[in-house]
Amino acid sequence: MSRTLLITGASRGIGRATALLAARRGWAVGVNYRSDRAAAMAVVEQIVQAGGRALALQGDVSSEAELLAVFDGVAALGPLDGLVVNAGIVAQPLPLLEMSAYRLQRMFDVNVLGSYLTAREGARRMARSRGGRGGAMVLVSSVAASLGAPFEYVDYAGAKGALDVLTRGLAKELGGEGVRVNAVRPGLIDTEIHASGGQPDRAARLGQGTPLGRAGRAEEVAEAILWLLDDAASYTTGALLDVAGGR
């Protein structure tokens, strides 16, 4: 019987690559998205055509009601065994002194509140004391949490720092519940998130200056996430795994 995985923000980028790889490894996959239904459906169709099981699940992670509906929806695939807390946003590059309260609110609503709520709901379903089967959770943080992202995204970097702390604390809360909690911290990965922040060439441009001399691919992050989800990582919890080409 296949295991069930929910991935937030899986209509494109790292979430999409993780969904496709997870399906190839035998997971049934809940493909959450916020706005791009066609893209989410394309991910589902690719999985189903290859013989896998998947569902597209709309919901903004910063809305508790929408998120609960997403978790209700994924139950159609089976009890939850894995969760990837991946949905995240950036904004236009700015120093803090130029950032509006509206921008800061949205950044923390999606990247912090949304991630905490997602992790909480995953914990409620996988914890053995709540009737769950145990499982694994991977939070998608960023090396920005260590670098600070000055003059671009100190708000985003702070939000990802919160996810690093959540990873360490929640791993301790859930160790006795049969649930492992880890984070990957990508560096410059070539996805559309950079265009959404107004810098479509950011990953390619800055990737050249990293030790490996290039931007990373979403599939390279997905490999790390799948390892952390798998029983191969059975003694790994509370870890922050940088997938950043040495950045």
Ligand code: NAP
């Ligand atoms: P992306 O290509 O922009 O994809 C973002 C995904 O998240 C999309 O599926 C989008 O769905 C979804 N999403 C956005 N806001 C959402 C919300 N409020 N509720 C639910 N879904 C939402 O981003 P990515 O580069 O793959 O990034 C994925 C994660 O990796 C993020 O947490 C990001 O911070 C992190 N990360 C990325 C990089 C990088 O260089 N790419 C580096 C470090 C960390 P819709 O399109 O339907 O809105």
